[in-house]
Amino acid sequence: MTSLDHADIVRQTADLVAEHYVFPELGDKIATQLRAALAEGRYDAAGDAETLGRLVTEDLQSANDDRHLRLAFHETPVPTGKDAAAEQLMVTRAADSCAGVPRFELLDGAVALVELAPLLFPLRFSADSLTSVLTLAAQARALIVDLRANRGGDPYTVQFICSYLFDEPTHINTQYWREADAEEQAWTLPFVPGRRFGAEKPVYVLTSGTTFSGAEELTYDLQQLGRAVVVGERTGGGAHPRNGWTVHPHLEATIPVGRAINPTSGTNWEGTGVQPDIEVPAAEALERAHREALARLG
Template sequence: MHSDEIRSIVERLAALVSEHYVFPDVGQEVAARLRAAATEGRYDVLTDPEQLAAQVTADLQIGNQDKHLRLKFHRGEIPDETDLVAEEQHWADRARLDAGGVARVERLAGNIGLLEIRPLLYHPVHAGAAVSAAMSLLAATDALLLDLRGCLGGSPEQVAFVCSHLFDAEPVHLNDQVTPATGTIRQYWTGPVTGPRFGGSKPIWVLTSGSTFSGGEELTYDLQQLGRARIVGERTGGGAHPREGFKLHAHLEATVPVQRAVNPFSGTNWEGVGVVPDLEVPAAEAFDAAYREAVEHVLTLPAEPARLGVEEEARAVVESIPVAG
């Protein structure tokens, strides 16, 4: 990359931030800062795209700490967002190679379900079938561990689709997205699913880490605010502003937050603060802590002849896992 190309990239980024950023006054301030830095030649020596992305991102986030506001480097060439066919194929391919984000689905000893979603909550168009298949396998379990420790973001539509399996058929209001530039509000609710639901009464534990971000945080926050799940692990990353991506270079994407998440119960979101766990433990200990609590719940269920094996499994788990803390 040469200096003219670098300055062109920075100028387009500044224009996008000024036009689209979720807080217009901040967007104009950030754009002015980028333009001043480019005029001073601060970026001219950063001819490696990855180095340029790191420095510009640091400058973008001065004062606002918005982790969605980035110049993002990609090792592979990224699709142009204006080429809808290519972009759709890109996400379809990623979802296919990542098994729709369903990294692990298992019935654990004690009849506890485990669903790990990583690295992304892909759109239901590409990954809805994978989630429904996983939940069909787990529908008869007595409790669920939803592992989002490696979930880095994703589609709000998929957040709603996952939640639809975790409540009963009556629609539940999950989240709103507000676009300040237009004043429009989009609501997200649970909806119909294919196959059995886990349902709205059996307990859920959500596992989190400091890497849980964006869509992974929304899923965590929605379930917490509704009192539907107990959160175990680390405080999450703190990115609540939905963003749009714009291709500026074969390997550089501008990610610009354009909306604000507003939870219908808290009236706010997790931007900058993260989702605070109900039981805060290191991420590496979250599974054991949640699993122990889940099997302790199983041991409180009414005794039935068919459940003798489940109770034996649950007792063995409780004896093998120390109490957290």
């Protein structure tokens, strides 16, 4: 394991939080707390990067329990630079999961099941897989999207998926970005490759307590617009898109740089998660959603 310079790692992390955290005043406060904890020797006993990451993460999240705000440990060394760790992870995990589409199945009653996991990969990885599976699913009478094992992903991929489920341009989300101090609206796309599922046929989204981040955005956007019925467990509660900076070969400071503003609710799912419309244990969600779909189809 690479040697640790505790002071350098914590100072880098504090500076990045102060510079980039979506809530500037809170970012300054958290950065001050980190520097004080460093001076008091809180991190001195951390003998490895994983322990240091855990301690710093506890302090980062102590102000508002923002689960995207972390000093994340990576067992495999990661390159330096902004989002280098995420890029390395994407390349590996996309190849292992057909770019985030590990399962398609046609269930009884012509109900299509599409599992999206472990992430909603950026479109440069996932566009072909998503186009293929969503075009295939468009021929079904109803659609079940399984996000129970999905830990997040790219908001532009959320936009792409939603575009298959509406017929007309639809405002699905708005992101506020600190760096630009501006809002960016996300609308369904006027054109998609392949065939749309459309706006009329039933859609169900399956969730678990570990469904997180971008997967929650997909769930929340569809739920707020009345386009999907959510079945399963309350989700993890992370609504702040993040960037990551490598501060040590095994440690990445992940910092929220924006926040979601849903055009229907005017808020988001940060800290609360997405409440399912039909709450059942995650293991029972597929069976329940299939039963609901068959009943609705008659």
